[in-house]
Amino acid sequence: xxxxxxxxxxxxxxxxxxxxxxxxxxxxxxxxxxxxxxxxxxxxxxxxxxxxxxxxxxxxxxxxxxxxxxxxxxxxxxxxxxxxxxxxxxxxxxxxxxxxxxxxxxxxxxxxxxxxxxxxxxxxxxxxxxxxxxxxxxxxxxxxxxxxxxxxxxxxxxxxxxxxxxxxxxxxxxxxxxxxxxxxxxxxxxxxxxxxxxxxxx
Numbered sequence: 001x002x003x004x005x006x007x008x009x010x011x012x013x014x015x016x017x018x019x020x021x022x023x024x025x026x027x028x029x030x031x032x033x034x035x036x037x038x039x040x041x042x043x044x045x046x047x048x049x050x051x052x053x054x055x056x057x058x059x060x061x062x063x064x065x066x067x068x069x070x071x072x073x074x075x076x077x078x079x080x081x082x083x084x085x086x087x088x089x090x091x092x093x094x095x096x097x098x099x100x101x102x103x104x105x106x107x108x109x110x111x112x113x114x115x116x117x118x119x120x121x122x123x124x125x126x127x128x129x130x131x132x133x134x135x136x137x138x139x140x141x142x143x144x145x146x147x148x149x150x151x152x153x154x155x156x157x158x159x160x161x162x163x164x165x166x167x168x169x170x171x172x173x174x175x176x177x178x179x180x181x182x183x184x185x186x187x188x189x190x191x192x193x194x195x196x197x198x199x200x201x202x
Contacts, residue, residue, distance in 0.1 A: 019139065020053050020060070023132040025125060029054075032123035033061050039121050042088040043095040045073070045102050048125030051164035057125075058096040066093050073097035078110040085116045130154075133162045140171035146185050155187050159194060173197050 022030060029046060036044070048054045055071050062069045068084055070076050081097070088095035099106055102122040108114040128136060134153035141148040160170050177193035178185055 020056050021132060021135050021139070023129065023135070025128050025132050026053065026057065029057060029123045029125050032121070033057070036061075036065070036094055039094070041085075041116075041120055042092055043085050043097070043116075043120045045097045045099055045106075045117070045120055045122040046125070047099055047102050047122060049127060049164050050100070051168065052125045052128075053164075054125050055098050058098050062094070062096055068093065068095045069098070070095070071098045073099045074101065074106055078108055078113045081108075082110060082113040082116065085113070085120075128162055128164060128167070130157050130162070133157050133167060136164065136167040137171060140168055141175070141185070144171070144175050146175065148185065152185070152187055152190060156190060156194070170194075170197075 026048075029048070032044065036042075046054050046058050058069050058071070061067065068088065070081060070084065073081065084095050097120075102124075103114075103117045103120075106117065108117055134150070134157050137153050137156055138148045156170065156174075160166055173196075174185070174190055174193040177183075177196060178189050181189065181192070183189040183192075
C-alpha cells in the first residue's frame with residue numbers, strides 16, 4: 001500500500017469529488033493527509049466549519065488508502081472508537097475522525113480513548129477566503145443552472161458573511177428573489193435580493 005496520495009492532482013472525478021475546491025483554506029489539511037506516513041500514530045482528527053468539505057475530504061482519503069472514517073466522531077460510541085484506533089495501529093490502515101472539536105475541547109469520557117486522542121494528530125480546515133468564497137458561490141449557482149460572473153462573485157463576497165453555510169444560504173435567497181421577480185442574474189438583481197434579506201448589506 002502506497003504511503004502517498006495525490007491530492008488534489010489525482011482527485012476523483014466523480015460527482016462528489018469534483019465538488020471539492022482546493023484552496024488556501026484547506027491546504028494544510030491536504031498536506032497533512034499527503035504526509036500520513038509521517039503521523040506519529042495511524043489516526044488523525046479533521047476539524048473545521050461544517051459544510052467545508054471536511055467529510056468529503058476524509059471519505060476520499062480513506063477510500064484511497066483503505067482506512068476507516070468516523071464522521072461526527074464526538075457522538076460515536078467511545079468503545080468503538082477505542083477499538084478502531086487500536087485496530088488502525090495494528091493494521092497500518094489509518095483511521096480518520098471528523099469532529100467539531102479536538103482535544104482538549106473534545107474530552108472523551110473513556111480514559112483509554114482519552115489518552116489515545118491526546119497523541120492523535122489533528123488538522124483543520126479554515127473559513128473560506130475571498131477567492132474560495134467566490135468559487136463556492138459560483139458552484140452553488142451552477143447547481144441551479146445559473147452562471148455567476150466573477151464581477152458578481154466579488155460584489156456578493158464583500159457584502160455578506162463569509163462562511164460555508166452563508167454561501168449556500170445566500171445563493172438560495174438570491175435565486176428565490178430572481179425567480180419571484182422573473183429577473184436575470186445581474187448585479188442589480190443581486191443587490192435587490194441582498195437588500196431584501198435580513199442583515200443584507202446595501
